[in-house]
Amino acid sequence: MVLKSLKYTLKTALTTTEVTRLYPEVMMELPANERGIHELDATTCIGCGSCARICPNSCIEMVPYKYGNPLKNRKMQFPQIDYGRCTFCGLCVDECPVSCLKMGKKTEIAGWERKDIVYGPDRIAVKKFSEKEVAELEAEAKRQAEEKKKAAAAAAKEKAAKAKGKENKAKAKPDEGGEA
Amino acid sequence: MSAIQSAFPGAVLESRVESDRRLWITVDPKRLVEITQFLRDKKDFDHYSGAAGVDRINENLFEVVEILTSHGAHQVVVLMKVKVPRDKPSVRSLTGLYWNANWYEREIWEMFGINFEGHPELYPLLLPDELVGYWPWRKDFKGYPDTTTGERAIEQVGPDGYTEFKIMPHTELIKAGVLPERPKYPTFREREEAEIKSDSEMIMHMGPQHAIVPGPFLLDLLIEGERVKKAFLDVGYIHKGIEKIMENRTYLQGIVYTDRMCYLASITNNEAYCGAVERLLGITPPERAQYIRVILAELSRIQSHLLGTGEFLTLLGAATYSPFQYMIIDREDIVYLMESITGARITHTFVRFGGVRNDLPDGFADKARPILKRMRERTEEYMDLLHSDPIYTRRMRGIGVLSPGDARRLGVSGPPLRASDTPYDMRREDPILVYPDLDFKVVTRKAGDAEARVEVRLEEILESIHIIEQCLDQIPDGPIQEKLPKKIKPEPGEAYYRVEDPRGEMGIYVVSDGSEKPYRVKVRGPVYAYMQALPPLLEGAYVADVVAIAGSMDACTSEVDR
Ligand code: SF4
Ligand code: SF4
Numbered sequence: 001m002v003l004k005s006l007k008y009t010l011k012t013a014l015t016t017t018e019v020t021r022l023y024p025e026v027m028m029e030l031p032a033n034e035r036g037i038h039e040l041d042a043t044t045c046i047g048c049g050s051c052a053r054i055c056p057n058s059c060i061e062m063v064p065y066k067y068g069n070p071l072k073n074r075k076m077q078f079p080q081i082d083y084g085r086c087t088f089c090g091l092c093v094d095e096c097p098v099s100c101l102k103m104g105k106k107t108e109i110a111g112w113e114r115k116d117i118v119y120g121p122d123r124i125a126v127k128k129f130s131e132k133e134v135a136e137l138e139a140e141a142k143r144q145a146e147e148k149k150k151a152a153a154a155a156a157k158e159k160a161a162k163a164k165g166k167e168n169k170a171k172a173k174p175d176e177g178g179e180a
Numbered sequence: 181m182s183a184i185q186s187a188f189p190g191a192v193l194e195s196r197v198e199s200d201r202r203l204w205i206t207v208d209p210k211r212l213v214e215i216t217q218f219l220r221d222k223k224d225f226d227h228y229s230g231a232a233g234v235d236r237i238n239e240n241l242f243e244v245v246e247i248l249t250s251h252g253a254h255q256v257v258v259l260m261k262v263k264v265p266r267d268k269p270s271v272r273s274l275t276g277l278y279w280n281a282n283w284y285e286r287e288i289w290e291m292f293g294i295n296f297e298g299h300p301e302l303y304p305l306l307l308p309d310e311l312v313g314y315w316p317w318r319k320d321f322k323g324y325p326d327t328t329t330g331e332r333a334i335e336q337v338g339p340d341g342y343t344e345f346k347i348m349p350h351t352e353l354i355k356a357g358v359l360p361e362r363p364k365y366p367t368f369r370e371r372e373e374a375e376i377k378s379d380s381e382m383i384m385h386m387g388p389q390h391a392i393v394p395g396p397f398l399l400d401l402l403i404e405g406e407r408v409k410k411a412f413l414d415v416g417y418i419h420k421g422i423e424k425i426m427e428n429r430t431y432l433q434g435i436v437y438t439d440r441m442c443y444l445a446s447i448t449n450n451e452a453y454c455g456a457v458e459r460l461l462g463i464t465p466p467e468r469a470q471y472i473r474v475i476l477a478e479l480s481r482i483q484s485h486l487l488g489t490g491e492f493l494t495l496l497g498a499a500t501y502s503p504f505q506y507m508i509i510d511r512e513d514i515v516y517l518m519e520s521i522t523g524a525r526i527t528h529t530f531v532r533f534g535g536v537r538n539d540l541p542d543g544f545a546d547k548a549r550p551i552l553k554r555m556r557e558r559t560e561e562y563m564d565l566l567h568s569d570p571i572y573t574r575r576m577r578g579i580g581v582l583s584p585g586d587a588r589r590l591g592v593s594g595p596p597l598r599a600s601d602t603p604y605d606m607r608r609e610d611p612i613l614v615y616p617d618l619d620f621k622v623v624t625r626k627a628g629d630a631e632a633r634v635e636v637r638l639e640e641i642l643e644s645i646h647i648i649e650q651c652l653d654q655i656p657d658g659p660i661q662e663k664l665p666k667k668i669k670p671e672p673g674e675a676y677y678r679v680e681d682p683r684g685e686m687g688i689y690v691v692s693d694g695s696e697k698p699y700r701v702k703v704r705g706p707v708y709a710y711m712q713a714l715p716p717l718l719e720g721a722y723v724a725d726v727v728a729i730a731g732s733m734d735a736c737t738s739e740v741d742r
Binding site: 019030031032033034035054056087088089090091094103 | 429432433435436437439440509512516519520521522523524527529537538541
């Protein structure tokens with residue numbers, strides 16, 4: 001009997017390939033859809049806050065961050081994730097309307113204090129704009145905003161004119177930025 | 181249904197036949213016991229599957245839902261409701277009819293304050309003594325300490341210098357009759373005094389921290405010499421209040437919490453919850469998604485059985501051929517397969533309402549087949565090994581025998597029940613997903629002892645492999661997600677959904693009130709039922725066999741306490 005179990009032991013020892021992992025020298029191979037630390041594409045995030053709303057543990061907070069796209073993300077608010085609470089459930093990733101939040105293969109998180117494992121947008125962003133690009137985009141945004149304002153003002157004027165023309169119609173409100 | 185109506189005219193207040201497997205009836209509280217007895221004796225409802233309380237605060241009512249089914253005689257699940265007024269809630273206890281109603285009623289009592297007339301031992305099960313009387317599952321529960329009045333715990337420095345924080349019991353409230361006199365769980369000293377009758381007896385602790393236990397629970401054994409005379413079990417050390425948390429989360433967020441009830445069965449827990457919500461929403465997932473869910477459920481069964489068996493063998497001291505390490509090595513392959521689908525190793529959060537989170541990765545079948553083949557060889561190897569090991573057989577054969585009758589009476593399910601010659605498997609009894617299209621057999625054993633339970637588990641691994649292989653052959657192409665409304669808001673209603681967990685019958689009961697959040701979620705877990713059956717099973721056993729018996733149940737305290 002003992003021999004039999006030893007036979008199996010030997011068989012396993014001889015046929016099974018290496019079992020012990022060489023972590024941390026060699027990380028095990030992770031599958032493609034591993035749910036590890038988040039990766040944020042700051043160039044496309046629109047700052048809608050869907051991810052923050054769906055998170056079951058309220059670990060996402062929207063914080064200001066510079067290197068995003070001011071054209072799409074007017075208030076420049078990006079998610080910051082508290083890994084002390086995150087359960088890596090992936091709901092935030094599913095919920096993101098522009099698919100800019102993903103989960104990557106990095107899984108190691110460590111910090112001396114709790115605040116060290118609160119990752120701001122700068123730490124989870126894998127794609128962001130450089131300072132120069134941001135400045136350009138900002139200028140662009142400003143220009144667009146100005147145009148919009150002008151357009152809005154024009155529209156308002158037109159409306160006002162129309163309203164004056166048709167006095168029987170009740171107060172026409174200038175619709176700010178509506179058509180722009 | 182009509183049989184009940186004709187036998188008890190006027191007692192059935194409301195009824196609804198949801199399908200040929202679900203029957204909802206509301207009965208007169210006064211005649212509950214009679215009707216239940218009729219169902220048990222005349223209609224073969226011999227399995228008491230659980231009970232849930234619901235606080236209908238708007239109607240000023242409490243509901244108690246008793247879930248009755250049969251061990252194979254037919255497949256109808258009766259959900260029998262009784263409604264009692266909120267100010268003096270009291271229901272007749274069913275413990276006289278079904279032995280295992282005990283814990284379910286105790287839990288409802290401590291959570292809702294619904295009294296059960298005729299219950300033998302109404303003291304807290306999951307909650308600490310000082311929380312009794314706050315009735316935390318009621319909808320008007322304000323938090324503990326009361327978040328609205330800001331009442332805080334009082335700091336007390338004991339004689340030994342330790343500081344304790346205590347909420348003072350409301351003596352005035354008890355006197356005024358608002359809160360009941362709190363029946364206390366006996367302390368160790370009290371129990372010693374009450375139970376020890378002679379010099380040859382003593383009480384031995386196993387747990388809350390003990391090498392045999394899969395999580396913290398207390399097993400006090402009253403022993404005389406080498407024999408266990410009586411066993412006392414106390415659970416609730418890791419009560420997390422998941423049911424209440426889920427009431428405060430949206431439907432979608434609730435999936436995350438079902439994972440955490442038992443990490444070895446997270447897929448099946450997901451499945452049970454999503455299935456119940458799907459019934460509420462009235463959707464069925466597309467076929468491909470159903471196949472993916474079956475594949476994952478079976479993979480999770482394999483890994484759970486491997487871990488459970490391996491751990492158990494280590495407890496028995498099977499060190500010569502170290503089966504635990506082997507099983508962990510094999511389990512790693514299975515976990516890797518699951519990880520390649522879901523992206524997480526144990527807490528998957530993968531099943532969605534009407535579908536799954538993502539599709540199978542490319543080349544999954546090619547990767548899975550060799551692993552499953554190897555797994556089959558290894559499992560056969562284990563079976564051969566264990567079978568031919570005289571020490572193991574002597575240790576296990578005839579230990580902790582559950583006769584079929586007892587097993588049914590105690591309300592256990594899953595492998596322990598099937599090891600007692602009762603082919604009761606939710607995949608057959610209450611078929612879900614594509615299980616009816618698949619070919620598998622329900623593994624049973626006659627003996628009902630610890631050895632049979634392990635054998636059933638190992639053979640179920642083979643069956644699961646067989647199921648997965650069929651799925652891989654048959655899986656169609658197509659969508660994996662049914663169209664869902666933007667906001668998940670089921671119509672007011674309720675649903676009960678059962679799946680076969682690796683450990684047995686897992687049922688989730690969801691009540692919706694038409695809002696974004698579930699009104700009530702009740703989890704009926706398989707391990708809860710095992711745990712309840714443990715003390716009678718241990719009586720008369722040798723102390724050395726306690727490990728063999730308790731371990732062969734493959735318990736998971738986290739799910740008991742939720
Ligand atoms: S993975 Fe889950 S827990 Fe983590 S941030 Fe996203 S939603 Fe929140
Ligand atoms: S990451 Fe996605 S969901 Fe979150 S704020 Fe940005 S765009 Fe919205």
